[in-house]
Amino acid sequence: DSGVTQTPKHLITATGQRVTLRCSPRSGDLSVYWYQQSLDQGLQFLIQYYNGEERAKGNILERFSAQQFPDLHSELNLSSLELGDSALYFCASSVDWALNQPQHFGDGTRLSIL
Amino acid sequence: GENVEQHPSTLSVQEGDSAVIKCTYSDSASNYFPWYKQELGKRPQLIIDIRSNVGEKKDQRIAVTLNKTAKHFSLHITETQPEDSAVYFCAATPQGDTGRRALTFGSGTRLQVQP
Numbered sequence: 752d753s754g755v756t757q758t759p760k761h762l763i764t765a766t767g768q769r770v771t772l773r774c775s776p777r778s779g780d781l782s783v784y785w786y787q788q789s790l791d792q793g794l795q796f797l798i799q800y801y802n803g804e805e806r807a808k809g810n811i812l813e814r815f816s817a818q819q820f821p822d823l824h825s826e827l828n829l830s831s832l833e834l835g836d837s838a839l840y841f842c843a844s845s846v847d848w849a850l851n852q853p854q855h856f857g858d859g860t861r862l863s864i865l
Numbered sequence: 866g867e868n869v870e871q872h873p874s875t876l877s878v879q880e881g882d883s884a885v886i887k888c889t890y891s892d893s894a895s896n897y898f899p900w901y902k903q904e905l906g907k908r909p910q911l912i913i914d915i916r917s918n919v920g921e922k923k924d925q926r927i928a929v930t931l932n933k934t935a936k937h938f939s940l941h942i943t944e945t946q947p948e949d950s951a952v953y954f955c956a957a958t959p960q961g962d963t964g965r966r967a968l969t970f971g972s973g974t975r976l977q978v979q980p
Contacts, residue, residue, distance in 0.1 A: 793971065793973055796967035841909070850967070853899065854911070856911075858907070
């Protein structure tokens with residue numbers, strides 16, 4: 752158990768819909784990262800939040816957005832869903848904003864678009 | 866930005882043999898190099914990491930070496946066991962534009978340990 756909690760574990764929805772994925776970081780971690788992993792693909796960085804503020808942004812689509820709340824949990828919102836958005840979405844957390852700190856991953860949310 | 870290349874993409878070894886996975890990176894300022902193990906359908910799990918001020922680090926059957934001059938680092942697994950079968954990812958942390966920096970992952974190596 753990494754201490755990072757993601758909900759839901761599975762999500763099945765249709766094209767055009769909107770979903771929200773939730774992540775609670777490990778106790779004491781202030782930074783949250785979101786990654787997308789498509790079938791047989793590597794891990795693509797989407798966005799990082801540190802203590803409530805956006806810290807870094809990867810190739811995140813404009814249809815996707817995220818935020819980190821005062822209690823440090825984070826939500827990733829995906830809208831106008833397309834078939835190609837089907838993937839595993841992982842959240843990771845680390846102690847602070849520096850990238851040379853270990854990132855610990857949650858179990859992921861598997862998103863299936865029908 | 867950073868570019869991390871990982872080889873081989875697949876690796877099959879006999880139980881008890883050693884396995885070596887190699888990665889190269891492009892940003893000479895990168896200073897942190899973690900390795901993750903991902904079993905099918907599960908989360909990436911940090912197994913070992915190394916910082917740029919260290920040339921080698923070992924943890925039981927797993928070791929990582931770093932050659933900053935050549936900009937490559939390697940994962941060594943000795944006495945492999947069937948439970949080592951998984952996809953292994955290397956990663957590097959680039960410097961540069963703060964707003965775009967991210968842990969950059971290699972494409973993964975699927976390791977299969979044959980009993």
